[in-house]
Amino acid sequence: MSKSKDVDAYLQGELCAKAELATKLLHDIAWSKWTTDAMTARVDPIYKQAREISYWLLSNDDWYTENEDGGE
Secondary structure, eight states: OOHHHHHHHHHHHHHHHHHHHHHHHHHHHHTSOOOHHHHHHHHHHHHHHHHHHHHHHHHTHHHHHHTTTSOO
């Protein structure tokens, strides 16, 4: 498997895991009587990870394009 396909597979797995976690979190929030502080404590780490993945995807587009021919 090429390096770019490895990266694609890894990112797809990470994004699916984050989406699943976010879905569970939303379900928890919808069906519980959490305080605002409790919700913030659960949401903050997920939000930060999602922003990191988004930043990585957006800022590494040049790297991906430059390396499509197999160069490193």
